[in-house]
Amino acid sequence: MGIVTSRSMVATLSLPVWFRSVSDLPEHAARNRAYWDAQAYDYREPGRRNWASDEPVWGVWRIPESQVSLLPDDLDGLDTIELGCGTGYVSAWLARRGARPVGIDNSEAQLASARELQREFSLEFPLLHGNAERVPYPDESFDLAVSEYGASIWCDPYLWIPEAARLLRPGGRLIFLVNAPLVMVCSPESPELPVSDRLLRPYFGLHRLEWPGDPSVEFHLPHGEMIDLLARTGFQVERLVELRPPDGSTTRYAWISLDWAQRWPAEDVWMARKAK
Numbered sequence: 001m002g003i004v005t006s007r008s009m010v011a012t013l014s015l016p017v018w019f020r021s022v023s024d025l026p027e028h029a030a031r032n033r034a035y036w037d038a039q040a041y042d043y044r045e046p047g048r049r050n051w052a053s054d055e056p057v058w059g060v061w062r063i064p065e066s067q068v069s070l071l072p073d074d075l076d077g078l079d080t081i082e083l084g085c086g087t088g089y090v091s092a093w094l095a096r097r098g099a100r101p102v103g104i105d106n107s108e109a110q111l112a113s114a115r116e117l118q119r120e121f122s123l124e125f126p127l128l129h130g131n132a133e134r135v136p137y138p139d140e141s142f143d144l145a146v147s148e149y150g151a152s153i154w155c156d157p158y159l160w161i162p163e164a165a166r167l168l169r170p171g172g173r174l175i176f177l178v179n180a181p182l183v184m185v186c187s188p189e190s191p192e193l194p195v196s197d198r199l200l201r202p203y204f205g206l207h208r209l210e211w212p213g214d215p216s217v218e219f220h221l222p223h224g225e226m227i228d229l230l231a232r233t234g235f236q237v238e239r240l241v242e243l244r245p246p247d248g249s250t251t252r253y254a255w256i257s258l259d260w261a262q263r264w265p266a267e268d269v270w271m272a273r274k275a276k
């Protein structure tokens, strides 16, 4: 939570959508690029810790995969794309389980960390610099699209979810982790204050969120709108996992307490499948 040259009209009209330049970023993506280039250094060590973990661990409480079963049982040979891959540890976990991952991220500084970690852990896969709302790959290139606090909260869902649908093969899976809308409704405007047990902003109309003094732009949708959007773009929702950290869980983030996250959902994992 919070926390390239422009193409000609002729090129726009004559090239297939997946081949368009990633130069002309929308306003929110340009702001988020600058924000994440500035944040990248602080995410390097947490990224390294996750690269070093054999077992995937999810969300701010690092809940082990064995407790939540978010990944498909068999990843062997699957073409995967991580939308907003950051330091790339989710793709590293997928690669170690036999997948062929690609990561795309809007921040060159985050990708520099990802490349450094690839070298350190001797595990390489393609990394693209660009906006996950418009990915330079042809239709139906992937079997699985994932996002852990990447495109899933930093891209406009009305742009990145249709893009994920375009990229996936029929029957392909979409798995993404986000802040639960309830936690967004209860988040004070000051980042120094923890999430409240009071409703601080309307739930209906939740979409683009900006915080005072913070240049980044986030996106969050109410559950009903997310279900409608997924259905309209050709997905069937298979599971909505509301993560509940076990007793004794710890986090490096100050905005959420264990007490809050054990009483109400703070993180959602959406699991959907593109219709065959």
Ligand SMILES: C[S@@+](CC[C@H](N)C(=O)[O-])C[C@H]1O[C@@H](n2cnc3c(N)ncnc32)[C@H](O)[C@@H]1O
Binding pocket: 003, 029, 032, 033, 036, 043, 047, 083, 084, 085, 086, 087, 088, 089, 090, 104, 105, 106, 107, 110, 130, 131, 132, 133, 148, 149, 150, 151, 154, 155
């Ligand atoms: C909290 S990180 C999550 C990534 C990964 N799970 C990690 O922690 O390293 C958020 C990432 O989303 C990326 N991001 C933000 N907007 C994006 C966009 N429009 N397209 C692709 N990536 C984007 C940021 O650059 C950042 O690396």
